[in-house]
Amino acid sequence: MIEVTNMQKKFGRKKVLQGVSFTANKGEITCLIGVNGAGKTTILNAIMNLTPLNSGQVLMDGQLINKKSYEKITFIPDAITMLPQMRIKEAMQFMADFYKSWNQQRANEMISFFKLNKEDKISTLSKGNTAKVNLLLGLALDVDYILMDEPFSGIDIFSREQIADVFTSHLIEDRGVIITTHEINDIEHLIDKAILLGDGQVIKQFNAEEIREQEGKSVIDVMREVYIK
Amino acid sequence: MSNYLKLVNFELNRFIKLYMVLIGVTIVSQLVGAVLVSRRYLKDVNQAIYEDGMSQSSFIEQFGQFSFYDFGMSLWFVGPIALSIVVLLIYVFFIWYRDWFAKNTFIYRLLTLPTARLNVYLSKATTIFLMVLGLVALQLILIPIESRVLEWMVPLDFRNDLSLDQIIEQLHVMSVLIPQSILQFIRNFGIGFMSVFIVFTAILLERSFKWKGILLGILYGAFTIGLYVLPGVLESLISPGYFYQSEKFFIAIAMVVIISSLSIWLGRLLLKYKVTV
Numbered sequence: 001m002i003e004v005t006n007m008q009k010k011f012g013r014k015k016v017l018q019g020v021s022f023t024a025n026k027g028e029i030t031c032l033i034g035v036n037g038a039g040k041t042t043i044l045n046a047i048m049n050l051t052p053l054n055s056g057q058v059l060m061d062g063q064l065i066n067k068k069s070y071e072k073i074t075f076i077p078d079a080i081t082m083l084p085q086m087r088i089k090e091a092m093q094f095m096a097d098f099y100k101s102w103n104q105q106r107a108n109e110m111i112s113f114f115k116l117n118k119e120d121k122i123s124t125l126s127k128g129n130t131a132k133v134n135l136l137l138g139l140a141l142d143v144d145y146i147l148m149d150e151p152f153s154g155i156d157i158f159s160r161e162q163i164a165d166v167f168t169s170h171l172i173e174d175r176g177v178i179i180t181t182h183e184i185n186d187i188e189h190l191i192d193k194a195i196l197l198g199d200g201q202v203i204k205q206f207n208a209e210e211i212r213e214q215e216g217k218s219v220i221d222v223m224r225e226v227y228i229k
Numbered sequence: 230m231s232n233y234l235k236l237v238n239f240e241l242n243r244f245i246k247l248y249m250v251l252i253g254v255t256i257v258s259q260l261v262g263a264v265l266v267s268r269r270y271l272k273d274v275n276q277a278i279y280e281d282g283m284s285q286s287s288f289i290e291q292f293g294q295f296s297f298y299d300f301g302m303s304l305w306f307v308g309p310i311a312l313s314i315v316v317l318l319i320y321v322f323f324i325w326y327r328d329w330f331a332k333n334t335f336i337y338r339l340l341t342l343p344t345a346r347l348n349v350y351l352s353k354a355t356t357i358f359l360m361v362l363g364l365v366a367l368q369l370i371l372i373p374i375e376s377r378v379l380e381w382m383v384p385l386d387f388r389n390d391l392s393l394d395q396i397i398e399q400l401h402v403m404s405v406l407i408p409q410s411i412l413q414f415i416r417n418f419g420i421g422f423m424s425v426f427i428v429f430t431a432i433l434l435e436r437s438f439k440w441k442g443i444l445l446g447i448l449y450g451a452f453t454i455g456l457y458v459l460p461g462v463l464e465s466l467i468s469p470g471y472f473y474q475s476e477k478f479f480i481a482i483a484m485v486v487i488i489s490s491l492s493i494w495l496g497r498l499l500l501k502y503k504v505t506v
Contacts, residue, residue: 050505
């Protein structure tokens with residue numbers, strides 16, 4: 001389980017996060033929802049220890065994030081984190097060189113699934129294919145937790161469908177996923193837990209299935225209630 | 230250790246094309262320069278002796294014999310060295326900033342590798358050191374070859390052959406880059422490497438604290454330079470000539486070790502706790 005407790009972050013005088021707390025379980029998809037500037041990306045960066053917090057704590061399976069944690073948790077930001085001049089096969093080799101958790105068989109499977117060519121240079125790929133390679137580099141790691149920042153942002157409908165398909169596949173199964181997205185429609189039916197953010201705080205968090213069963217509301221219905229008052 | 234070596238290999242590969250260009254420019258410029266500079270001397274010889282009727286001995290008396298020094302002071306020789314120094318100085322900054330500001334933010338990947346972040350710092354520093362040492366080694370190979378070219382070009386009577394030691398001694402830039410004694414080598418390169426560590430840590434201060442970090446980086450640079458010169462300043466103020474040369478040397482080495490260690494330690498802390506993507 002990932003436990004985020006009282007996360008506070010300031011950029012200059014601006015308070016971006018003001019005491020954000022939530023948990024994300026293994027085997028569940030937790031979605032951080034909020035308008036631009038709500039602090040979603042900052043939360044993911046802070047979980048990965050990529051930006052320092054002013055206060056608060058992040059625990060993964062009861063432990064603070066350290067260098068060994070990166071074999072158990074991975075981050076897929078909204079831009080690819082490989083050198084543009086690399087070929088896809090070189091990017092995969094880089095991952096294989098540094099991560100014990102790299103699963104080449106799964107990577108090959110995803111190459112076929114996304115219909116990518118290993119020989120292609122990353123800089124020559126379309127935005128959709130770049131997003132797929134980015135996803136591949138994260139999902140081919142045998143990690144327990146995956147953080148994804150806007151995986152559907154700015155890509156074509158067919159690529160979005162392919163990426164959404166990944167969420168129902170064995171590539172995600174049994175892992176804990178924290179995802180941020182504007183395009184809630186693409187994955188609404190897949191979300192286990194939704195965390196609605198506003199003004200650097202958690203406004204509401206709920207189990208999507210429970211609220212569907214108990215109140216007959218979709219995630220979008222709850223969002224409408226919270227954000228459009 | 231293995232991740233550190235893999236990172237060094239990776240960083241070397243990222244710079245290798247530009248580095249090969251530097252090596253190519255140095256080889257071509259210096260070899261072509263050796264031919265052209267010696268031909269220019271021979272042209273002067275021919276003009277003075279065959280056209281102006283000057284005798285060989287009076288020409289040598291007036292203009293001197295041709296030696297490596299004449300070539301070594303030319304732009305053909307010094308130019309590529311200066312270019313390499315400038316490129317490497319820029320690269321000390323570029324090696325960090327390109328990971329933040331290039332099209333793809335590679336710093337996310339570097340900082341989430343399952344290895345100590347200090348390895349990222351040390352691998353980048355090692356890359357710079359290897360590049361510098363490589364270019365110095367290239368110069369050590371090139372100088373004897375260029376000496377031979379000059380020997381082929383200029384007749385024995387008109388030239389003054391210098392040994393490698395003499396060439397290095399006479400050319401100031403070479404005497405800094407390739408010192409005559411191992412102790413000088415340690416001091417010169419120690420100061421160079423210490424400077425790289427100081428700049429790296431100043432960059433990380435900027436990356437950690439943004440605008441305030443620029444000021445902190447400048448202050449850190451000033452502080453470390455002050456720390457380095459402090460023993461010498463104190464000596465000259467309190468008791469000039471108090472230290473023997475050998476003592477001054479060991480103080481310099483001690484300051485290099487202290488400041489480098491401080492910079493690496495601070496760089497490690499910043500990378501671990503403060504740096505932001």
